[in-house]
Amino acid sequence: MKTYPNPKELSSSKPAAKKKTGSESGSFFDVVFKIARKIPRGRVTTYGAIAEAANIKLTARMVGWAMNGAGKAKPAVPAHRVVNSKGELSGRSFFATPTLMQELLEAEGVTVKEDKIANFKTVFWDPGAKPRKSSKKDSKKIS
DNA sequence: AGTCTGACCTGAT
DNA sequence: GATCAGGCCAGAC
Numbered sequence: 001m002k003t004y005p006n007p008k009e010l011s012s013s014k015p016a017a018k019k020k021t022g023s024e025s026g027s028f029f030d031v032v033f034k035i036a037r038k039i040p041r042g043r044v045t046t047y048g049a050i051a052e053a054a055n056i057k058l059t060a061r062m063v064g065w066a067m068n069g070a071g072k073a074k075p076a077v078p079a080h081r082v083v084n085s086k087g088e089l090s091g092r093s094f095f096a097t098p099t100l101m102q103e104l105l106e107a108e109g110v111t112v113k114e115d116k117i118a119n120f121k122t123v124f125w126d127p128g129a130k131p132r133k134s135s136k137k138d139s140k141k142i143s
Numbered sequence: 144a145g146t147c148t149g150a151c152c153t154g155a156t
Numbered sequence: 157g158a159t160c161a162g163g164c165c166a167g168a169c
Contacts, residue, residue, distance in 0.1 A: 028165085028166070051164095057165085058164090058165070058166085059163085059164040059165055059166090060164085061163095061164060061165070061166085062164080062165055062166060062167095065165090065166070065167070066166095068167095
């Protein structure tokens with residue numbers, strides 16, 4: 001819906017370029033982008049998980065906002081690998097095409113059913129989890 | 144400076 | 157088990 005008086009093109013945001021005191025995290029956007037880009041192929045994560053990995057400083061909502069610049073972020077952020085807690089492609093409408101998100105996921109080996117991740121829990125990847133080698137299967141229980 | 148929205152999450156009813 | 161409501165932080169007008 002957009003209550004914007006003049007949607008035009010939403011070209012006001014400019015997250016990139018914004019150093020801060022030299023801290024690793026320039027903007028909260030950067031943090032989200034970093035984690036989003038860290039998502040392995042064929043795997044998906046949730047906004048909440050990213051927020052948690054970001055330092056709790058951000059909330060799940062903020063993560064979604066950061067994704068607003070994902071399309072402009074470079075390299076492009078795999079926002080299609082980010083879904084909500086329900087495993088639904090909530091932001092699919094924000095993509096170039098509402099089906100692009102699903103296509104990308106399926107192209108990576110992720111099974112999408114009805115705009116939702118089929119084995120969401122299976123393909124779910126925790127940004128906070130250590131990238132340890134696959135010594136064992138990641139049996140994670142989502143709270 | 145104040146207001147409002149926003150790709151969410153969790154708890155409570 | 158499903159639905160409602162509140163909360164959260166940050167950017168844009």
